[in-house]
Amino acid sequence: MCGIIGYLGERAAAPVLLDSLQRLEYRGYDSAGVVVLGADGLATSIKSAGKVEALLARIGGDEIPGRVGMGHTRWATHGRPSHDNAHPHCDCSGRFYVIHNGIIENFAELRQELEGSGHHFASETDTEVLPHLIEEYYKGDLVVATRQALARLNGAYAVVVLSSTDPDTLIGARLNAPLVIGVGADEWFLSSDVTAIIPYTRQAIVLGEGQMAVLSPVGPVVTSIVDGSEIAPSVIRVEWDVIQAERGGYPNFMSKEIHEQPAALENALRGRLLSDGRVEFPDLGIDQEQLRSVQRIQIVAAGSAYYAGMIAKYALEDLAQIPTTVEVASEWRYRPQPLDHSTLTVAISQSGETADTLAAARLAKHRDSFVLALTNVVGSTLAMEADGVINLHAGPEICVVATKTFTNQVACSLLLALRLAQVRQTRSEGDLRELASALRSVAAVQRQLLARDQEFQPLGAWLAEHQSALYMGRGYNYPAAVEAALKLKEVAYVHAEGYPAGELKHGPIALLDESMPLIAFATEAPTRDKVRSNIQEAHARQSPVLAVVSEGDHSLDDQVRFKVEVPRVPEVVSPLVTALVGQLLAYHAAMARGFDVDRPRNLAKSVTVE
Numbered sequence: 245m246c247g248i249i250g251y252l253g254e255r256a257a258a259p260v261l262l263d264s265l266q267r268l269e270y271r272g273y274d275s276a277g278v279v280v281l282g283a284d285g286l287a288t289s290i291k292s293a294g295k296v297e298a299l300l301a302r303i304g305g306d307e308i309p310g311r312v313g314m315g316h317t318r319w320a321t322h323g324r325p326s327h328d329n330a331h332p333h334c335d336c337s338g339r340f341y342v343i344h345n346g347i348i349e350n351f352a353e354l355r356q357e358l359e360g361s362g363h364h365f366a367s368e369t370d371t372e373v374l375p376h377l378i379e380e381y382y383k384g385d386l387v388v389a390t391r392q393a394l395a396r397l398n399g400a401y402a403v404v405v406l407s408s409t410d411p412d413t414l415i416g417a418r419l420n421a422p423l424v425i426g427v428g429a430d431e432w433f434l435s436s437d438v439t440a441i442i443p444y445t446r447q448a449i450v451l452g453e454g455q456m457a458v459l460s461p462v463g464p465v466v467t468s469i470v471d472g473s474e475i476a477p478s479v480i481r482v483e484w485d486v487i488q489a490e491r492g493g494y495p496n497f498m499s500k501e502i503h504e505q506p507a508a509l510e511n512a513l514r515g516r517l518l519s520d521g522r523v524e525f526p527d528l529g530i531d532q533e534q535l536r537s538v539q540r541i542q543i544v545a546a547g548s549a550y551y552a553g554m555i556a557k558y559a560l561e562d563l564a565q566i567p568t569t570v571e572v573a574s575e576w577r578y579r580p581q582p583l584d585h586s587t588l589t590v591a592i593s594q595s596g597e598t599a600d601t602l603a604a605a606r607l608a609k610h611r612d613s614f615v616l617a618l619t620n621v622v623g624s625t626l627a628m629e630a631d632g633v634i635n636l637h638a639g640p641e642i643c644v645v646a647t648k649t650f651t652n653q654v655a656c657s658l659l660l661a662l663r664l665a666q667v668r669q670t671r672s673e674g675d676l677r678e679l680a681s682a683l684r685s686v687a688a689v690q691r692q693l694l695a696r697d698q699e700f701q702p703l704g705a706w707l708a709e710h711q712s713a714l715y716m717g718r719g720y721n722y723p724a725a726v727e728a729a730l731k732l733k734e735v736a737y738v739h740a741e742g743y744p745a746g747e748l749k750h751g752p753i754a755l756l757d758e759s760m761p762l763i764a765f766a767t768e769a770p771t772r773d774k775v776r777s778n779i780q781e782a783h784a785r786q787s788p789v790l791a792v793v794s795e796g797d798h799s800l801d802d803q804v805r806f807k808v809e810v811p812r813v814p815e816v817v818s819p820l821v822t823a824l825v826g827q828l829l830a831y832h833a834a835m836a837r838g839f840d841v842d843r844p845r846n847l848a849k850s851v852t853v854e
């Protein structure tokens with residue numbers, strides 16, 4: 245769930261580990277720790293509750309000798325955040341150290357068994373069973389003992405193991421959680437995230453599901469955990485820039501990433517939206533015949549990706565005329581439905597590691613449905629397991645809440661809908677060309693809007709004074725309203741809900757009075773007049789309305805407290821504009837309340853547990 249870094253090489257390990265842990269801080273975590281193995285085989289383990297800063301303070305200026313080590317930032321799943329529960333964890337003899345991301349589902353039985361045979365536990369974590377299991381199995385071969393111990397675990401893990409019995413070895417393994425090997429010159433890294441290793445090396449090996457890597461001065465050896473068979477690893481080059489992964493001139497990653505959206509959108513369209521308006525996906529993995537034979541589409545996703553999926557549904561039905569359902573992955577995975585190869589499953593996940601979306605995609609694949617992944621992480625589990633992939637090309641997103649990955653999920657969904665409409669000839673060529681050119685011009689519209697960032701500061705400050713807010717929209721802007729409400733909840737901790745504007749009268753209108761602001765998306769669309777009526781209804785009940793309207797629309801001036809004018813775009817692409825309004829409102833509301841927008845409380849970037 246959180247951050248892992250391992251190092252083996254020629255340098256002093258501790259500075260590399262601490263630097264990398266700071267790079268992994270964005271994931272949201274509650275404690276951190278490191279362990280370094282000295283040349284004498286002695287391990288120094290230091291951990292602390294709280295931020296990496298607290299860990300640094302604990303270490304002080306002390307030098308930690310050793311060229312092999314590992315570090316962890318924890319997001320607690322078993323046992324509260326505390327010093328004792330922070331990783332690394334070790335066995336009774338103090339020889340075997342483990343850091344772990346994920347959840348060991350059968351830890352309770354294992355712990356009982358191990359305690360029964362005399363092991364003493366120092367923490368409440370699920371993780372701690374692993375070092376004790378290794379101790380139990382160790383008969384002089386660390387690799388064998390680790391493999392045997394891992395074979396006992398159910399659940400999800402990315403782990404790194406270090407032992408004083410083998411001072412030149414670092415072992416990494418994964419199951420349902422990501423782990424990459426960084427390959428430097430005579431030095432190797434293990435990390436849950438390439439962001440941690442790119443300052444050191446751009447060569448990486450993405451460890452596959454159920455694989456284990458043994459690092460030693462002769463390099464990494466990758467094997468299958470189950471049978472120990474050797475696997476030839478393929479080294480990829482990570483193109484992400486260090487600068488890209490840092491804050492640039494912005495005060496925080498959220499702001500930086502909001503402003504990166506036009507460039508991210510252009511990247512999503514590059515090489516896909518051709519100058520004649522046709523859409524091509526060079527690496528889609530689905531041929532035209534398959535695209536023509538799709539009878540139904542189901543989208544599985546969670547959180548913001550689910551709302552992007554709702555927009556995708558509208559576009560797929562509207563443009564490609566394919567009946568589409570959107571499913572919350574955590575529900576769908578336990579509610580098997582009829583499915584076959586005529587249904588295309590689109591799994592949307594920023595990280596490509598979202599446990600529920602991954603499980604839903606696997607289930608769909610098992611039922612013969614073709615699975616197409618929309619993800620931002622090349623080499624992620626979802627990307628590797630899906631039949632086809634559309635990479636979002638949004639670049640690294642460091643802020644915990646989704647901004648540019650959300651809009652790129654929407655953009656890639658629109659591209660997919662356009663592609664299907666082309667292949668199936670469900671819209672005239674002229675129509676499709678027009679939509680394609682609208683999509684191409686959105687980045688410029690976003691830039692215009694973002695140049696007015698400061699206009700949103702007083703609006704955000706106004707929202708921040710409230711306990712609750714309602715958002716509404718119709719058509720493509722209904723999901724945009726729900727996503728905007730989620731943003732406000734996530735970063736400003738203001739309770740907010742998004743509704744289809746027509747639903748207001750069926751309940752939520754009871755909440756409206758002068759203390760309940762209503763944010764209404766009322767931009768150019770066939771249903772705009774309906775939204776106007778809904779705004780009037782709210783105004784009549786003294787609700788202060790903030791309306792987002794198309795440039796030059798003055799029809800609501802006497803009904804609304806605030807008005808944000810945005811450039812006119814066709815409704816299909818409008819969420820790529822209104823989403824930014826929602827983000828800027830939430831951002832400035834959070835700033836007005838003085839919150840850390842990059843690390844909102846209780847949230848984690850990549851939700852790899854259920």
Ligand code: GLU
Pocket residue numbers: 245246247317318319320321322323329344345346347348369370371
């Ligand atoms: N389940 C482990 C714990 O609670 C690991 C959590 C994590 O992924 O950080 O300590």
